[in-house]
Amino acid sequence: xxxxxxxxxxxxxxxxxxxxxxxxxxxxxxxxxxxxxxxxxxxxxxxxxxxxxxxxxxxxxxxxxxxxxxxxxxxxxxxxxxxxxxxxxxxxxxxxxxxxxxxxxxxxxxxxx
Amino acid sequence: xxxxxxxxxxxxxxxxxxxxxxxxxxxxxxxxxxxxxxxxxxxxxxxxxxxxxxxxxxxxxxxxxxxxxxxxxxxxxxxxxxxxxxxxxxxxxxxxxxxxxxxxxxxxxxxxx
Numbered sequence: 001x002x003x004x005x006x007x008x009x010x011x012x013x014x015x016x017x018x019x020x021x022x023x024x025x026x027x028x029x030x031x032x033x034x035x036x037x038x039x040x041x042x043x044x045x046x047x048x049x050x051x052x053x054x055x056x057x058x059x060x061x062x063x064x065x066x067x068x069x070x071x072x073x074x075x076x077x078x079x080x081x082x083x084x085x086x087x088x089x090x091x092x093x094x095x096x097x098x099x100x101x102x103x104x105x106x107x108x109x110x111x112x113x
Numbered sequence: 114x115x116x117x118x119x120x121x122x123x124x125x126x127x128x129x130x131x132x133x134x135x136x137x138x139x140x141x142x143x144x145x146x147x148x149x150x151x152x153x154x155x156x157x158x159x160x161x162x163x164x165x166x167x168x169x170x171x172x173x174x175x176x177x178x179x180x181x182x183x184x185x186x187x188x189x190x191x192x193x194x195x196x197x198x199x200x201x202x203x204x205x206x207x208x209x210x211x212x213x214x215x216x217x218x219x220x221x222x223x224x225x226x
Contacts, residue, residue, distance in 0.1 A: 006156075033213070042218035043157075043200070058213075090156050098144035098204055099164075102214060104156035 002027045006091050006105035012113050013078070013085065021076045021108045023091035029103070030096045032074035036060060037088040037107075046089075049074055050096055078110060086112050116140070119201050119217035126224050129190050134220045136201030137183040146184050147214065148177050149200040157200055160186075191224045198222070 004025040013019045023032065034046040045058030049068040063082025068074055074093075078085045088109050092102035120135045136146070145164050149157035161170045163179040170177050174195065176187040186199055198221045202214040 035216075040218065043202075043216040045213060048213060088154075092156075099162075101145070101147045101159050101162055101202075101204075102157075103159070104149075106156045107154070109154070 004091060004093050004103055004105040006089075006108050008108060009106065011108055011110045013110060014113060016080045018077055018079050019110065021078070021089055021091075021110070023074045023076065023105060024072055025074075025093045025103075025105075026072060027093055027103060028071075029093035030071070031094045032068070033092045033094075033102065034058075034064075034066065034074070034076045035090045035092065037090055043090065046076065085110055117201060117203055117215050117217040119199075119220050121220060122218070123221040124223070126188075126191055126222070128192060128224055128226050131187070131189045131191070133188070134186040134199055134222070135183060136186070136217055138201075138203050139182075140203050140205050140215070142205045143203055145204040146179055147202045147204065148184070148186055149202065151198045151200055151219070153198075160199075188222070191222075193224045193226050196222055196224045 007022045031050045033048040035043040037043050044060050046064050047066040049055035052071050055066050055068050065077045088107050090107050091105040094100045094102045116139045118137050147162050148160040151157040161177040166181045168179050174189050178185050198219040200219045201217045
């Protein structure tokens with residue numbers, strides 16, 4: 001079955017550490033996205049990529065970095081510069097074009113300890 | 114600035130008690146409106162896409178409708194398993210040529226047996 005896989009499901013980070021969240025899809029989608037979800041705030045876009053080797057900043061990109069070396073993979077690194085990283089992180093993918101919605105992964109919950 | 118507002122923030126219903134959730138939007142260049150269901154600790158699950166005013170779509174006890182300024186998600190005779198957060202999102206064309214989804218904060222629905 002095609003889908004989008006995020007790992008790990010839970011992640012704990014110490015102050016000052018960088019951590020990387022994995023996102024892999026086998027849907028042959030060109031576009032991939034990273035969102036952050038906080039209680040009462042809805043989903044906020046961190047980064048998105050519409051093609052391999054290209055990506056764009058979203059609304060809250062500070063303290064995060066991404067890469068898109070393969071069509072199937074779009075990892076997100078939460079750097080030590082991100083002051084409040086504790087959140088639920090969601091990866092999504094879609095076909096390119098206005099007719100298509102997103103397919104979401106199951107999320108990674110990141111907690112700073 | 115594009116905005117998506119969902120109301121109410123939370124709704125508690127008795128099993129079998131029908132109601133509606135609202136999603137109002139102020140965007141330019143609307144390309145589509147999407148409804149998702151999200152269970153706690155999981156990624157959003159796609160429900161419906163609506164593209165033009167007057168359009169309606171149904172799935173089991175859910176029916177989504179669209180006007181020029183808002184969308185409604187009608188829930189008929191709900192069951193406890195319909196309890197979830199329902200997210201609305203609009204797809205617009207951004208100035209950079211890329212398109213993306215702007216999400217509302219969601220309506221948390223609880224159906225009591």
